[in-house]
Structures are given as C-alpha cells and as structure tokens.
Amino acid sequence: MAIKRLSPGKRMSEGVVHGDRIILAGQVAVDGPADIKGQATVVLAQIDALLKDAGSDKSKLLFAQIFLADIGDYVAFNEVWDAWVDQQNPPARACVQSPLVRPEWKVEVQVHAAL
Amino acid sequence: MAIKRLSPGKRMSEGVVHGDRIILAGQVAVDGPADIKGQATVVLAQIDALLKDAGSDKSKLLFAQIFLADIGDYVAFNEVWDAWVDQQNPPARACVQSPLVRPEWKVEVQVHAAL
C-alpha cells in the first residue's frame, strides 16, 4: 500500500497518506496572531488546506489531539473549534496542557482523518 | 469505507469507527471520584463501554496514550491498569504528565483499538 507525503521537508512532512487514512503533523500558527482565537483560526485553516491537498475534508476527521500551552485558553479555543467543526461529523478529541516549541504558540492541533 | 461515530455531540464524538479500527476520545472521570485509583477505574470502565458499543473489547487494544496531571500518580494508576488490562493482549502505551482541562481530573486515557 503506497505512502504519499504532503509538503515533505528534510525533517518532517506536513501530512502522510497511507491507504485510506491521513495523519497530519501538529499544526501551529507560525508567525500568526498572538491571541488564542486568532491562532486557532489559523491552525484549523491549515488543517482544512492539508486535508484538501490529500483529497479529504473536515467531515472525515477521525481524531484531533489538541495541545494548549495554557489550559485556561480552553473555552476560547472551543469557540473557534465549535464554529469550525462539522457538527454532523465530529471527530473524537483529546485536549491537554503542554508547552509548545515556541513560547508565542498557544495551540497545536494534530489530526487523523479518512480519505 | 464508512465512518461511524459513537455518542456524537456538536463538538466531538466519544469514538469514531473507520474500517476495522476505532479511535476513542480521551476519557476522563467527569464528576467522578477525587482520587487517582477511583478516576482510573471510571476511565477504564468508560473505555470498556465504548469499545463494546463499537463491537470491540480491551483484548483488541492497539495503543493507549495516558496523560497524568501529576506523574507522581504513575504507580497508583498502574495498579488499576494492571488489574484491568488483558495481560495476554496488552496494547502499546505512552505515558506523560500534562495538566488536564479541569483541575480535579487526574488522568485522561485515549486509545486506538481494532474491531
């Protein structure tokens, strides 16, 4: 079964398709807005774009791992998430607090989806 | 390949079946006991129930991601885990410390299983 890599670099790919599934890299708002809602909007748009590149979309999300640098941003993150997610086809989720690679990053979202 | 969602809400599902696999949402002890052993017992029972809903069971677990709010609870969590897990069919695991959404939650477990 073939493996297809999206936006491959020397260190990592932004997504990897295998069979009828895709796993995306954790998405963060590089050079994005400072606030959680702005970053969440950027991150979810990046996920939309990568899923589209793979021939999928958010209605086929299976799972989302959400890392918040500050769990106090949970409510604000969810306001953006709730407006974005396909409410007829919501994925499973997990959400915890973990500091991210750069101190200005407030949220990282990593997803599994079907094609 | 069809996607089936377990206990779907507007924000998330408690589990998503795709092909011969299921991914569950991170399980926590909402309104559960205060102590780690009590919460672990609740969380693992919820996993049993969701797997059963999907036509699977703990003998088919592939992977468990364990988040402890306090890694000092590792030994106590494992006492409950060790009594619960199918010792003939143990999953792969990872366990780290990350604060959870509510301060009273001590453990979140998120699993992948086969059907």
Add this chain to the structure above:
Amino acid sequence: MAIKRLSPGKRMSEGVVHGDRIILAGQVAVDGPADIKGQATVVLAQIDALLKDAGSDKSKLLFAQIFLADIGDYVAFNEVWDAWVDQQNPPARACVQSPLVRPEWKVEVQVHAAL
C-alpha cells in the same frame, strides 16, 4: 485481521501490528545516557529495532509524537533526529513539552508506521 504484539509484557507491548500498520509504545532511554543527544540516539535506535522486528523500517514512518521533558532540548534533539530520519521519506510529527515518568528521562518518542 490479526493483531500481533511485539515484546508483550503483562502491562503493555512495545509495539502492536494490525493489518499493514504498526504502533509502537513510547520509547525512552531506560538506564541510558544523561544528556538529550545520547537519549535521543538510544530512543531512535530502539525504534529502528522494533520496526525491524515487525518487518518495517524508518522509511515507512507515518507519524512521530515527540515529548520533551524540557522544550529547551528541541534544537539538540533535532540534531540527532535530522541525522537519523530518512530525508526522502519523513513522517509527520508533533512535538510538545511534557514531563516523563522518570525525572532523568529527557525525551519520549512514539510512532506509527506502515509495514
């Protein structure tokens, strides 16, 4: 579809093969070197060995979840990663900071791969 478990113990397996995929347990440098580069080298060698046991290899990596106990080790970890990863076939990744089970462990890496 059969499930095959690698190095199964009573608590967990070091890897689980299901269909054309394998999920490894989070790998840490047990009794390994103290420094991040030494631990990263041990961890990635363990991943190589487990993938080999399953009939896979790092060119078939789909995803790597990296937990650093201190995100300040990110650059040093990546020096080891970049020299190890198959640059023609890089996986998706996510990297966050989470304390690990033992205070001397600096990095845990958990991967999904194809066979």
